[in-house]
Amino acid sequence: GTVGSAAGITFINDKLGFLRAARPSGTEGVLYRTNDGGISFEEVSYVIQEMKLDSGQSIKPFDFPGLPFEQDGVLNMLVGQGSDGDYNGNSSGLYQSNDNGEIWEYIKEVKSK
Numbered sequence: 001g002t003v004g005s006a007a008g009i010t011f012i013n014d015k016l017g018f019l020r021a022a023r024p025s026g027t028e029g030v031l032y033r034t035n036d037g038g039i040s041f042e043e044v045s046y047v048i049q050e051m052k053l054d055s056g057q058s059i060k061p062f063d064f065p066g067l068p069f070e071q072d073g074v075l076n077m078l079v080g081q082g083s084d085g086d087y088n089g090n091s092s093g094l095y096q097s098n099d100n101g102e103i104w105e106y107i108k109e110v111k112s113k
Contacts, residue, residue: 010067011038012075016100018044018068028082031065033101046079046104049093061085062093068101075101078110 007029011017019032019041032041048060062079069076075097081090090112095104 008067010069012068012070012100018101020065020067022064023082029064031068031077035100044101044104046077046095047106048079049106051087051109059087061087061091066092068097074098077101077104 005022006019007022008020009017015035015037017034017038019034021030021032023029031044033044034041044065046065049062050058050060051062052058061081064080064082064085066078066080077095077097078092079095080092081087088109088111092110092112094107094110096107097104
């Protein structure tokens with residue numbers, strides 16, 4: 001698929017880092033992870049959380065990952081909505097990882113400030 005353009009990069013330490021890319025449409029993004037200081041990157045996978053609308057319909061609005069950050073020894077990542085997102089005031093999904101970003105777990109919805 002088409003990667004699009006880089007939309008940010010961060011390193012947690014000298015080896016572990018993340019690169020965020022935005023698809024050309026701007027409606028979704030992809031996150032890549034390195035554990036060798038940026039020599040190589042692999043796409044990060046996470047389950048896109050399904051949310052229920054008042055009508056009972058299910059949607060998956062959180063498809064634009066932000067850059068992970070460490071807090072209290074846990075990696076956190078806010079997954080927002082692309083340019084087409086308007087779910088619940090453009091809220092985000094909070095995901096956490098306890099294994100340096102290999103496996104991500106959905107924690108809760110976070111309202112936009």
